[in-house]
Amino acid sequence: MVLYVVYRAPIESKHRSTIPRRLKALGCQQLHRAFWKIDKKKAHRVLKILENNQPILLKRLREIKNPRLAKKREFTGFGSLVLVMFKLPKGANREKVKNFLRRAPCIRLRRSVYAFCQKHRFYDKEQKLVDALKFANFIRALQGDVKIISRVVIVNRESAKRLLQETREHIEKEAVKIVGSCKELYMKARDGNELGLLRDRFSRIRRRFSTLKKVAAFYEAWLKIDFSRKLMRAYHALRKVNSLIQRQQE
Numbered sequence: 001m002v003l004y005v006v007y008r009a010p011i012e013s014k015h016r017s018t019i020p021r022r023l024k025a026l027g028c029q030q031l032h033r034a035f036w037k038i039d040k041k042k043a044h045r046v047l048k049i050l051e052n053n054q055p056i057l058l059k060r061l062r063e064i065k066n067p068r069l070a071k072k073r074e075f076t077g078f079g080s081l082v083l084v085m086f087k088l089p090k091g092a093n094r095e096k097v098k099n100f101l102r103r104a105p106c107i108r109l110r111r112s113v114y115a116f117c118q119k120h121r122f123y124d125k126e127q128k129l130v131d132a133l134k135f136a137n138f139i140r141a142l143q144g145d146v147k148i149i150s151r152v153v154i155v156n157r158e159s160a161k162r163l164l165q166e167t168r169e170h171i172e173k174e175a176v177k178i179v180g181s182c183k184e185l186y187m188k189a190r191d192g193n194e195l196g197l198l199r200d201r202f203s204r205i206r207r208r209f210s211t212l213k214k215v216a217a218f219y220e221a222w223l224k225i226d227f228s229r230k231l232m233r234a235y236h237a238l239r240k241v242n243s244l245i246q247r248q249q250e
Contacts, residue, residue: 001040002060004152007053008110009034015052022049032085032147035113054162056109057155058083064118065153067223077153077160078107078223080118082132085147086139087112093142100138103211104130105218107163108170118151122222129214168225174212175230181205182237189244198248202241209234 005028009016020030026045029037038046047055058081067079088094105122107115116132123129130138136146154160182205189198212234216227 003038003040003043003155004031004035004058004060004149005038005043005046005050005055006035006058006109006113007050007055009053013053019049019053032087033112034110035085054159055156056159056163058152059155060149061151061153064151066119075161075164075223077157078115078117078163079153080150081107081115081152081154082118083109083113083115083147083149083152084132084136084139085113085149086136087145088139089143092144096142097139100130100135102174102208103128103215104135105215105222106130106132106135107167109163115152117218117222119222122218124214124218128211129218164223164225167219167223168227171212171216171219171225171227172230175227175234178205178209178212178234179237182234182241186237186241186244189241189248192248195245195248198245202238202245205241206238209238 007019009019019034023036023038023046024030026042026049027039028042028046031037036046043057047057061080063080065077065080068075068077088097101114104114105117109115114135116135120131123131132148132150136148139146154163185198185201185205189195213231216225216231219225220227
């Protein structure tokens with residue numbers, strides 16, 4: 001059986017440059033930077049080589065798997081995923097990619113490798129969220145190279161749990177950033193800064209919050225993650241700024 005492995009080698013790692021050579025010596029096939037196709041019989045040896053580099057082992061299935069919650073609602077897997085690997089050309093606007101990914105409820109496996117839910121029923125009917133196909137087409141529009149692998153599941157449970165925690169922290173940090181932006185905007189509005197500029201910036205923050213709510217709702221439906229407390233704090237911060245701006249207009 002063919003398996004895949006993706007890893008994160010820290011830049012400061014002394015053995016970073018030797019990893020590809022060692023994997024090739026085992027007969028592994030490099031598909032994209034730190035993403036490799038491996039033989040199942042050699043999986044143990046591959047994981048030994050990558051033990052200090054957060055390896056994530058994956059395999060393809062014919063059927064579509066649902067995310068799993070064990071007894072006591074313990075998370076044990078994301079279910080079937082669509083992987084999108086990409087390489088941008090030199091000079092490409094990476095900030096555009098970063099902003100586009102704000103609308104993408106996905107799992108970051110490593111830089112330039114993202115995993116999307118295979119189940120389309122979780123996506124919004126308005127199609128404002130970004131799925132694997134939309135993201136791949138966006139990268140292609142930037143003249144980037146894209147590879148897609150569907151019906152993939154994460155094999156090692158500990159890696160899945162780590163990725164789940166990273167996903168949770170990513171959304172929570174985004175909510176905290178919105179609160180911070182609101183506090184900064186509130187101070188400027190209170191100090192009498194130009195009202196038109198404040199309204200424009202407030203509109204951008206509000207749109208960012210609206211996107212975050214949609215993405216958070218997707219994760220709640222898909223992975224049963226509850227972000228309500230963090231989102232409520234951001235909502236109240238927005239209301240506070242809006243009330244002040246409205247008073248300044250009167």
